[in-house]
Amino acid sequence: MTAPALYGLCGAALVGIGLYGLLAGASALRRILGFNVVGSGIFLYFGSLAARHPTLAVDPVPQAMIITGIVVALAGTALAVAIAIRLHDETAPARPPGEAEDRDACDPR
Amino acid sequence: MPATLADLGMPLVPWAAVSVVLPLTAALVAALLGRHAHHLAVPMALAGIAVAALAILDVVRHGVIETTIGGWTPPLGIALRLDGLGSAFLAVIALVGAGVTLFARAGFGPDAEGRETRRGYAFWPLVFCTIGGLAAIAVAGDLFNLYVGLELLTVTAVALVALDGKPAALAAAMRYLLFALLGSLLYLLGAAILYVAHGTLDIRLLSRSADPETATLAAVVLMTAGLMAKAALFPLHGWLPPAHGSAPAPASALLSALVVKAPFIIMLRLWFEVAPEIATSVVAQGLGALGAAGILVGSLLALRQHRLKLVIAYSTVAQLGYLMLVFPLAGGSGEQQPWSAGAWTGVVFHALSHALAKGAMFIAAGAMAEAIGDDRMDRLDGVGQHLPIAAFAFGLAAVSLMGLPPSGGFTGKYLLLTSAFASGQWWWAVVMIGGGLLAAGYLFRPLSRLLAKREQPGALLAVTRWRQAIALGLAMLSVLLGLLSLGPYELLQIGRPGSAVEGLSS
Numbered sequence: 001m002t003a004p005a006l007y008g009l010c011g012a013a014l015v016g017i018g019l020y021g022l023l024a025g026a027s028a029l030r031r032i033l034g035f036n037v038v039g040s041g042i043f044l045y046f047g048s049l050a051a052r053h054p055t056l057a058v059d060p061v062p063q064a065m066i067i068t069g070i071v072v073a074l075a076g077t078a079l080a081v082a083i084a085i086r087l088h089d090e091t092a093p094a095r096p097p098g099e100a101e102d103r104d105a106c107d108p109r
Numbered sequence: 110m111p112a113t114l115a116d117l118g119m120p121l122v123p124w125a126a127v128s129v130v131l132p133l134t135a136a137l138v139a140a141l142l143g144r145h146a147h148h149l150a151v152p153m154a155l156a157g158i159a160v161a162a163l164a165i166l167d168v169v170r171h172g173v174i175e176t177t178i179g180g181w182t183p184p185l186g187i188a189l190r191l192d193g194l195g196s197a198f199l200a201v202i203a204l205v206g207a208g209v210t211l212f213a214r215a216g217f218g219p220d221a222e223g224r225e226t227r228r229g230y231a232f233w234p235l236v237f238c239t240i241g242g243l244a245a246i247a248v249a250g251d252l253f254n255l256y257v258g259l260e261l262l263t264v265t266a267v268a269l270v271a272l273d274g275k276p277a278a279l280a281a282a283m284r285y286l287l288f289a290l291l292g293s294l295l296y297l298l299g300a301a302i303l304y305v306a307h308g309t310l311d312i313r314l315l316s317r318s319a320d321p322e323t324a325t326l327a328a329v330v331l332m333t334a335g336l337m338a339k340a341a342l343f344p345l346h347g348w349l350p351p352a353h354g355s356a357p358a359p360a361s362a363l364l365s366a367l368v369v370k371a372p373f374i375i376m377l378r379l380w381f382e383v384a385p386e387i388a389t390s391v392v393a394q395g396l397g398a399l400g401a402a403g404i405l406v407g408s409l410l411a412l413r414q415h416r417l418k419l420v421i422a423y424s425t426v427a428q429l430g431y432l433m434l435v436f437p438l439a440g441g442s443g444e445q446q447p448w449s450a451g452a453w454t455g456v457v458f459h460a461l462s463h464a465l466a467k468g469a470m471f472i473a474a475g476a477m478a479e480a481i482g483d484d485r486m487d488r489l490d491g492v493g494q495h496l497p498i499a500a501f502a503f504g505l506a507a508v509s510l511m512g513l514p515p516s517g518g519f520t521g522k523y524l525l526l527t528s529a530f531a532s533g534q535w536w537w538a539v540v541m542i543g544g545g546l547l548a549a550g551y552l553f554r555p556l557s558r559l560l561a562k563r564e565q566p567g568a569l570l571a572v573t574r575w576r577q578a579i580a581l582g583l584a585m586l587s588v589l590l591g592l593l594s595l596g597p598y599e600l601l602q603i604g605r606p607g608s609a610v611e612g613l614s615s
Contacts, residue, residue: 015298022287022291023291028283028287031287035287035290035291035294038291038294039294042294042297042298042301045298045301046301046304049301049304049305052305061304062301062304065253065300065301065304068253068257069256069297072256072257072260072293075260075264076260076263076264076286076290076293079264079267079268079286080283080286080287080290083267083271083279083282083283083286084283086271086274086279087276087279087280087283090274090275090276090279091276
């Protein structure tokens, strides 16, 4: 198996794992993480395709697109985390000071 | 360089680029201006309408206009392409954007003591960014540029939903964001597959190179699924009503009128321009069936709502369903019956008039909610007397949504109905007529309350006449789109893809 094919398959596996997390995740934070795992899988897959011709030079265009995609995913993640924290602050019951925080801090339930 | 372009009789100013750069610049300026940002509303509304008008003039004079950024031609560079579809959407973006920003000027300025508010500070950059993202999608000639535009829209639209900061709004925004992000990923994966299969993401180059193959099919299916999640098309519509119902009224107008249409424009470009040959008749009928289900479910749920904004939001779900009917109806055996080839144009007409009418309706609902303090239906009694202009605007917009003549909604539905009958697919005609009747049902509920006599205690707050008139202006434009339909019809034929005439599943 060639290296690009291995990377591509790893990317596909990451997409599958992340999709499961995104769709079945119980808390908002897990879904956000799932989104990031899918994103990483797509970027890995896309990057592996840049070297799909063993004899030709590596195609630089996917790299440029991946960088744009990473920036976009970062912005989306930042917004999602900000909303999740705000939602937690608004809906969490008031606690006496010093008591431990929830383990799963961003649970929207 | 400009001199040679002028010699060729080509347009001097790339209005496609201006229409994107102008609102994005305004967003930056609005962030710097802080509490004075609402002063940008009037100049930006006028500038936006002027740019859209000039863009349309150029398209009418020169046909499809391609602008290459930085002089790099595709496949290496990125092209902006201004055609009839794109310039018509630019016009509607400018008009609804003007209505939204002018209406929001009073609610999102500094507070009574002239201090800056969090709401006001966040609103203006977000609205201008949304308008910029919409314009970018209208003029993009490249699937990756469309992705960037979509993402800009996602981030700003979700932030607009969350603007009020109440738990319900935040939960709706979170739900919207997760749907939208999943949609983006599916779209990006599809784009990656298309790039690998064809070596380009430029729409025109793809339309030349695409031959039916598994990779193209997989890519278009992934992208369509992602775009359906973003456009709230059935069965992925669940996020829309809470999100559009809890956003501030001007933001809801922008979201419901325009933001959900942007993914649909991309779907039109994908299916009709990039890969018209991959659609089989089963695929086309299946997409149409999802649209029909959306019309039915959205309308029935709209009938059951107790809040005005939720009625309007569910109506958006129903009206978006009509858009999907383009897939089975386009073509409509156009080679034998040329007049029946109008389904593609009909759907675009429907999208444009829905944008204007829905913008008008949410702004009118915003005026009513300001007057009574909330948007509960059982408190609407007699508000028509108090806000006659907003109530009239609501009624006029309802006429267009129901598809009654002479509105733009009627023109769109008429073209679709003709195609349905001409191609012998009468079942879609039944869906459309049933959808119109259901729309009458759910819109008469608030209308009859508006026209009833007020017997409830409690004074109504005043809403100035000119702010109500903004809703009326948009509603009248949506009717005018039907009365003066010939001009827009001709405009949409410029750069119309050939598959819009021949049909997808021939």
